[in-house]
Amino acid sequence: RRSTQLLIRCHSTTSTKNASIGQRQQLFMVDEASPGSVFFLPHGTRIFNKLVQFMKVQQARYGFQEVISPLIYKKALWETSGHWDKYKEDMFKVEGFENNDCDGNHTYGLKPMNCPGHCVIFNSTLRSYQDLPVRMSDWSSLHRNEASGGLTGLTRVRRFHQDDGHIFCTRQQVGEEIAKSLRLVKLVYGVFGMDNYRMTFSSRPDEHIGSEQEWDEAEHQLTSVLDEVVGKENWNTRDKDGAFYGPKIDILLKDNFGKEHQIGTIQLDFQLPARFGLKYKGEDGELHQPVMIHRAVFGSVERFLALLIDHFDGKWPFWLSPRHAVVIPVNETHKEYAQKVAASISGELLEALDAPAILESHRFNVDVDNRSDTVGLKTREAIVKGYNYIIIVGDKEAEAGKVAMRSRDNRKIELLSPDEVRNMYIKLEESFE
Amino acid sequence: RRSTQLLIRCHSTTSTKNASIGQRQQLFMVDEASPGSVFFLPHGTRIFNKLVQFMKVQQARYGFQEVISPLIYKKALWETSGHWDKYKEDMFKVEGFENNDCDGNHTYGLKPMNCPGHCVIFNSTLRSYQDLPVRMSDWSSLHRNEASGGLTGLTRVRRFHQDDGHIFCTRQQVGEEIAKSLRLVKLVYGVFGMDNYRMTFSSRPDEHIGSEQEWDEAEHQLTSVLDEVVGKENWNTRDKDGAFYGPKIDILLKDNFGKEHQIGTIQLDFQLPARFGLKYKGEDGELHQPVMIHRAVFGSVERFLALLIDHFDGKWPFWLSPRHAVVIPVNETHKEYAQKVAASISGELLEALDAPAILESHRFNVDVDNRSDTVGLKTREAIVKGYNYIIIVGDKEAEAGKVAMRSRDNRKIELLSPDEVRNMYIKLEESFE
Ligand SMILES: [Zn+2]
Ligand SMILES: [Zn+2]
Numbered sequence: 001r002r003s004t005q006l007l008i009r010c011h012s013t014t015s016t017k018n019a020s021i022g023q024r025q026q027l028f029m030v031d032e033a034s035p036g037s038v039f040f041l042p043h044g045t046r047i048f049n050k051l052v053q054f055m056k057v058q059q060a061r062y063g064f065q066e067v068i069s070p071l072i073y074k075k076a077l078w079e080t081s082g083h084w085d086k087y088k089e090d091m092f093k094v095e096g097f098e099n100n101d102c103d104g105n106h107t108y109g110l111k112p113m114n115c116p117g118h119c120v121i122f123n124s125t126l127r128s129y130q131d132l133p134v135r136m137s138d139w140s141s142l143h144r145n146e147a148s149g150g151l152t153g154l155t156r157v158r159r160f161h162q163d164d165g166h167i168f169c170t171r172q173q174v175g176e177e178i179a180k181s182l183r184l185v186k187l188v189y190g191v192f193g194m195d196n197y198r199m200t201f202s203s204r205p206d207e208h209i210g211s212e213q214e215w216d217e218a219e220h221q222l223t224s225v226l227d228e229v230v231g232k233e234n235w236n237t238r239d240k241d242g243a244f245y246g247p248k249i250d251i252l253l254k255d256n257f258g259k260e261h262q263i264g265t266i267q268l269d270f271q272l273p274a275r276f277g278l279k280y281k282g283e284d285g286e287l288h289q290p291v292m293i294h295r296a297v298f299g300s301v302e303r304f305l306a307l308l309i310d311h312f313d314g315k316w317p318f319w320l321s322p323r324h325a326v327v328i329p330v331n332e333t334h335k336e337y338a339q340k341v342a343a344s345i346s347g348e349l350l351e352a353l354d355a356p357a358i359l360e361s362h363r364f365n366v367d368v369d370n371r372s373d374t375v376g377l378k379t380r381e382a383i384v385k386g387y388n389y390i391i392i393v394g395d396k397e398a399e400a401g402k403v404a405m406r407s408r409d410n411r412k413i414e415l416l417s418p419d420e421v422r423n424m425y426i427k428l429e430e431s432f433e
Numbered sequence: 434r435r436s437t438q439l440l441i442r443c444h445s446t447t448s449t450k451n452a453s454i455g456q457r458q459q460l461f462m463v464d465e466a467s468p469g470s471v472f473f474l475p476h477g478t479r480i481f482n483k484l485v486q487f488m489k490v491q492q493a494r495y496g497f498q499e500v501i502s503p504l505i506y507k508k509a510l511w512e513t514s515g516h517w518d519k520y521k522e523d524m525f526k527v528e529g530f531e532n533n534d535c536d537g538n539h540t541y542g543l544k545p546m547n548c549p550g551h552c553v554i555f556n557s558t559l560r561s562y563q564d565l566p567v568r569m570s571d572w573s574s575l576h577r578n579e580a581s582g583g584l585t586g587l588t589r590v591r592r593f594h595q596d597d598g599h600i601f602c603t604r605q606q607v608g609e610e611i612a613k614s615l616r617l618v619k620l621v622y623g624v625f626g627m628d629n630y631r632m633t634f635s636s637r638p639d640e641h642i643g644s645e646q647e648w649d650e651a652e653h654q655l656t657s658v659l660d661e662v663v664g665k666e667n668w669n670t671r672d673k674d675g676a677f678y679g680p681k682i683d684i685l686l687k688d689n690f691g692k693e694h695q696i697g698t699i700q701l702d703f704q705l706p707a708r709f710g711l712k713y714k715g716e717d718g719e720l721h722q723p724v725m726i727h728r729a730v731f732g733s734v735e736r737f738l739a740l741l742i743d744h745f746d747g748k749w750p751f752w753l754s755p756r757h758a759v760v761i762p763v764n765e766t767h768k769e770y771a772q773k774v775a776a777s778i779s780g781e782l783l784e785a786l787d788a789p790a791i792l793e794s795h796r797f798n799v800d801v802d803n804r805s806d807t808v809g810l811k812t813r814e815a816i817v818k819g820y821n822y823i824i825i826v827g828d829k830e831a832e833a834g835k836v837a838m839r840s841r842d843n844r845k846i847e848l849l850s851p852d853e854v855r856n857m858y859i860k861l862e863e864s865f866e
Binding site for chain 2: 141
C-alpha cells in the first residue's frame with residue numbers, strides 16, 4: 001500500500017484542529033503524490049461547491065460575468081506580465097514535447113493568478129466606454145511553487161482556488177467599484193457570522209510606477225470610500241505597503257486564537273493595463289487606458305474553508321453542511337420506511353431514474369444508517385460525524401407516517417412528517433442558518 | 434495589440450460552423466498565448482456551467498460522489514500508472530523550482546486523466562465490500578499535449594474537461610453498474626434530442642493482460658447488458674479493439690454531416706487496480722481487488738458543446754440558452770420600466786444588494802437593450818445573437834403593467850405580465866425545453 005496521509009503536515013494550532021475535523025468528517029486528504037495539492041473527498045467537495053455556488057450567486061448581482069480561462073500560458077505572456085522576471089521561481093514551469101509546438105516555443109507557465117489571462121480576454125475585442133466596467137470572475141485552479149517544507153493542510157498549499165475577479169473600468173468609476181466591492185465583503189462575511197475582521201489601506205511604496213498625480217487620485221479614492229463604507233474609525237493605514245503598481249485594501253480576519261489571516265483584497269493596478277496595452281474607446285472617440293482592479297472576497301477558497309472549520313469548530317450551519325441528516329431505522333423491519341423517508345426529505349430520489357431530474361430544486365444530504373448497531377451508538381457516531389439532524393424511525397413513526405427528529409445540539413425529539421422536515425430544511429437553507 | 438483570434442484554426446465543416454456561431458454569440462475564443470486551451474467568454478461559460486450542473490444533478494441520483502483532485506502529480510505516480518512509460522510525449526511535464534521539493538523530486542506530470550488520482554483516493558482508507566460500489570466523479574481540467582498543427586476550435590484541444598467518473602466495484606457488481614451507466618447515457622442524450630448514436634462493443638485485443646477467464650466473464654457481462662438495455666440489434670462489435678486492460682463500450686454520435694464522433698465511453702479495467710494495489714475487505718474477511726470502470730457520458734465537455742452547437746445550429750433550447758430574453762424599450766421614457774421588467778423576470782435583482790441572494794432560485798439571463806437604435810434593428814440583432822425571446826415595452830405595456838413578447842422563431846406577439854413570463858420560463862427550464 002502507498003502511504004496516504006490525512007493532513008499530516010499540520011503544525012499550527014489552527015491547522016491541527018483543522019486536520020482532526022477534516023479527518024473525522026472525511027473532508028479532505030493530502031498525499032505524497034502531489035504535495036500541497038489538497039484532495040477534496042466527497043463531503044469536503046460538497047462544502048467547497050456550496051461556497052462557490054454561494055459566491056457565484058452574489059457576484060452575479062454585483063455585475064460579474066464568469067469566464068473560464070486556460071491554466072498554462074506560453075513564456076511570452078509571462079514576460080509581458082512581468083511574472084517571468086519577478087516571480088519565476090514561484091511558478092511551475094510546463095514543458096511540452098518539443099516537436100508539438102510549431103512555433104518552436106514549448107515552454108509554458110502554470111498560472112499562479114488569473115490576471116494576465118483576463119487581460120487577453122479584455123483585449124480580444126475593442127471595448128467602448130459604454131461597455132465599462134467589465135467585471136470578470138474566474139474559479140480556475142492556481143498553482144504557486146511553495147517550498148514543500150512549509151506546506152500545511154489547507155492554509156499553505158501549492159494548488160488553490162480563488163473567488164477571483166478583475167474589474168476593468170475608467171478612472172472615474174474606480175470609487176464606485178471599490179465601494180461595491182466593500183459592500184460585497186461586508187455582505188459575505190456577515191452571512192458567515194465573521195465579524196472579527198479589520199481593513200487596512202496600503203499607500204504608495206518608495207518604488208512605484210505611475211505619476212504622483214495618479215497615486216494621489218487613487219489613494220484619495222480608496223480612503224474616501226473606506227470612510228464612507230466602513231467608517232472613519234474602522235480602518236487603518238499601512239504606510240508605503242502598497243504594491244508598486246497601485247494602492248490596496250486588505251481584509252484581515254482574526255481567528256479564535258487571535259491570529260490574523262489575510263483573506264479578501266482589493267487592489268488598484270496601473271501597471272498590467274499598460275503592459276498589455278489595454279485600451280477602450282472613450283466618449284471623446286479616443287483610446288484610453290482602463291484601470292484594473294484585482295479583488296477577492298474569500299481570497300483562497302481553501303484558506304477560507306480552513307478558517308470556517310475553525311470558526312464553526314466543525315459544527316457546520318445547516319446550509320453549508322455536507323451532512324444534513326441521517327435516518328436511523330430502529331430495526332430491520334424499518335429499513336424500507338427509512339429509505340422512503342430519506343428520499344422524500346432529500347428530494348434526491350423523487351424522480352424516476354430514467355427521467356431527467358430538474359435542476360433548480362432543494363436537495364439535501366440525507367443518509368440512511370443501515371448497519372446493525374444500536375440506535376444509541378449510531379446516534380453518537382452521527383454526532384461525531386457532524387450530522388445536523390438525527391432522524392429515528394420505528395414502529396410508531398412508520399404507522400403514523402412520521403419521523404422522530406433531534407438536532408445535533410439538542411436532545412429534544414420532535415415528531416414530524418417528512419414534508420414538515422423538508423419544508424423546515426428549505427427555510428434553514430434559504431435563511432443561511 | 435496582441436493578435437487574438439476567434440477559432441481561426443477551424444478547417445472541417447463542423448468546426449467552421451462552430452467558429453462562426455461561437456463568434457457571433459461571443460461564446461469562446463482562442464489565443465496564441467495558450468494554443469489548444471479554449472477561453473470561454475461569459476456566454477459560453479453559462480452554457481458550459483449549465484451542462485455541468487445538469488450532469489451533476491443526474492449523476493448524484495446514480496450514486497456518484499464528486500471529488501476535487503490535484504492537477505499535477507509526481508513522476509512516480511505516472512510510473513505506477515504506466516503513463517510515464519506509454520504516454521509521456523502526450524503529457525505536459527511540470528518542473529518545480531529545484532530547491533522547493535525536499536525529497537529532491539521536482540518533476541511532475543500535468544494530468545491527462547483523473548484515474549490515477551482516484552486510485553489514490555480509493556486507497557486512502559480500507560474499504561469494505563459494504564462500501565462498494567464507490568463511484569467518484571470529477572470535473573478537473575485535463576491536458577494532453579497534442580501537436581499544435583492539429584488543434585481546432587473545441588474539438589481538438591490541449592485542455593478539456595470530462596464528465597469523468599470511476600466506479601470501483603466487485604466483479605459481481607459489474608453488470609449492474611454497466612447497465613446503470615447505459616441508462617444514464619440514454620437519459621442524457623434523450624434530453625438533448627440526440628438520437629442519432631450507436632454503441633459499439635470492443636473485445637480483447639491480441640495483446641492483453643488478465644486471464645482468458647477474466648476476459649470471458651467481462652466480455653459476457655458487457656454484451657449481455659448491451660442486449661438487455663439497448664437491444665440485440667442496436668449495437669455492434671469491433672473485434673479486438675478493446676484496450677489491453679479491458680473491454681469497452683463506446684458511444685458514437687453522428688453529426689448533421691454524417692460524421693461520427695466518439696462521445697461517451699464505458700471501459701472495464703483490470704490493470705490500474707493491480708498497478709495501484711487496490712483492495713477491499715470482502716464478506717469472507719479477505720482482501721480482494723476491485724474492478725475499475727472508467728465512464729463518461731458527455732466525454733469531453735468541449736467536444737460535446739461543439740456537437741450541441743452543430744445539433745441546434747446555434748438555436749439553444751431555452752433551458753441551455755445563455756441569452757433567455759432581451760427587453761427593448763420603445764423609447765427613452767420606457768427605460769426605467771424595461772429595467773424593472775427585466776429584474777422581475779430574471780429573478781436576479783429582486784433582492785436588495787446588501788442582503789444575500791438565496792441559492793436555489795430560478796435565475797434567467799435577461800438583458801435590456803438601452804441603445805438608441807430602432808426597435809426593428811434591435812429585434813433583428815437580438816435574433817442574430819440568439820435571444821430566445823424578445824420583449825418590447827412601450828406606453829401601452831407600461832400602463833397595463835404588461836410586456837409584448839415574441840419568440841426567436843415566431844413573430845406572433847403575446848401580451849403578458851412579467852409574472853406570467855417568469856412562470857412560463859420556469860416551466861420551460863424544468864421541462865428541458
Ligand atoms: Zn489579479
Ligand atoms: Zn479513467
